[in-house]
Amino acid sequence: MHTDEDLLARIRAVRGPDAPADPGLLAALAGLTAPTARRDAGRLLANVPPARITPEGRALRPLRVAIAGTFTAENVAPLLRLELLRSGIAPELHVSGFDQLLVELSDPDSELARFAPDVTLCLLHDEALLPLDWDPADIETLSGPAAHRLAMLEQAVAGFAERSTSAVVLHTVPLARAQQRRVIGYAGRAELGAAWRELNQNLLDLGARHPSVHVLDFEALLVDHPGPVRDDRLHRFGGIAWTFGVEAEFAREAAAFCRATAGRTGKLLVVDLDNTLWGGVLGDDGPEGIQVGGGYPGSCYTELQRGLLALKRQGVLLAVCSKNEQSAVDAVLASHPELLLRPDDFVARAANWGRKDHNIRQIVETLNIGLDSVVFVDDSPFECDLVARELPEVKVVRLSGDPAGHLAAVLEPQFFGALSTTATDRERTGMYRARAERADFAASFASANDYLTGLGLKVTVAPADEFNLPRLVQLAARTNQFNLNPGAHGESRTREMAASVDHAVLGFEVSDRFGREGWVGAAWVAKGPDHWLVENFVMSCRVFSRGVEHAVLAHLAELARAAGATTLHADYRRGERNGPAASLVEAFAETGATDGATDGTTRYALDLSTADVAVPAWIELDRREPTHV
């Protein structure tokens, strides 16, 4: 609520003729939450030049939209204005007065005709089609005159469409409850229902008969609308046929149509994998451990995939952008029995440990499409925030909460609207895939500093104690990716080491401005007089690529130096999945196989007298003193 008021105040500040520009305001409008605040914002923005609230160099697409109704429809205008501005469209709106629809459509010299709209929204209500007095005992007395009125509407619409270049939008119409209740017999009510459906059916057919006419199935959408369609007081007093909530619902649908008309729609959906396309983490849980298919919650991810497949069949391109090993991703997509989406369904598959904004840029450049036609779907607030900040043109869908809601979260904003889809849309993925086939998606980790600095990363390192030890042991057991020595340190060994003066077990916690991640990793260290040895180091994939391991390493080097050691060793047993752990020893020198090791463990060494291992500038390191257990 507080933010809504702040935003409305910002809008008021740009209203005067000489008001200063606020280039960040357009993007900030996405933060408006309360429906009434959205309406007020739309009203306040009526005479504000869009350039004043838009960043330098970003032009909004102008669009002339007329709103004409069989009732008082002017409340829709502010809601529509806000929706359109938020979609990157600068609308010029024309609103016809009470019940002026037929007059405005028919008169070649009407205000509507002279306005020369790009889109003409025709708002209808039941009483415009119903005769005032119909006989509940004879539904023919309703259906006959109603069909006649619809024919008149069609004639007016067709005439207007012929004279104008405008797209004309009609919609199906809900029948007021009071009308249905007039009939007391159940057979009669069924007959009424059938007659009303036939009218709506005829409305829907208008789109097929007249090329520039489009019909929204609004009645079907209202089935899910919370609350009544009509407030009889507003209807009788002011000729307002819809409640505020229905006006807002219509404005959303109309705005989506306008986006499709203006070509402001998504072409490419970039999707994360772990906890997005399937439940769980591929690198940690393995292909057999991820959730997809079967019962809940796997079925939710299957449903999301089915939805994405439907988008693909209508010409939307799909791409993967995931922090994962490319080979593991390719293998699971090709062979997991429950996955619906297969490698060929994607135009690009970027699975690496680089920054997602870099990956998306690379994909978009390879495909040669605009960033503003990209929709990015991910469950991580970190990734979503990074992409939203670095690539403001990209639409970001953050999945959160119950996976049963994920598909709706992707589809409901209607980023992918199209006036119609054609046979070539089915082939689009194949055409674009050829362009991306040879691209190697290896986004860099570099120059993340500017973003990471703003993240407020804090790493707390503390010796293992009674409270965190079970969690550290669990991390060692469950972490498959960032793990120097998988399976090596169970509970008893960890307790032994934590209690020994010649060893140390250090856990670390991470927090940032999104909140606390809790205990995310640990190091198991043997303290020799000259050499300290990192026997194991594990870190959860949730905090990869943020420099956390380097902060902890800097801390270990500092402790070792203070204790008089000259070298820091680390043993790394590289296996199939723990490639990411190589990041820890990248500054170390490889010294060959560890003495006596036959399992492929390699020893790495860091010369503490010359090595420069520092805590990354964007991390605040909190060193906790050992407490005696």
Place this chain on the structure above:
Amino acid sequence: MSDASLSDATLSDVTGRLVGLVEQVTELPGLTTESRFQNLDNWTSLAALRLLTDIEDTFGVQLDLRAYFAIADIDQLSELVTSALAAR
């Protein structure tokens, strides 16, 4: 807290919120409880209905339109809303 002071507190709270809502709908800052609706710039029947929707939304009440349109200023509006709140 006695009953009298409780109802005083509730009343002034209702009035304060109503002043805010009217200011928002009319875009006129600095209104008083005696400001007469008829004399306000931007006061149209649609603005009046928008205010009605906002009041009903904010307070969770339904007002009788006849009584609502008979009202001249925010003081009287406050009385109407308060009695609607009491009747809930």
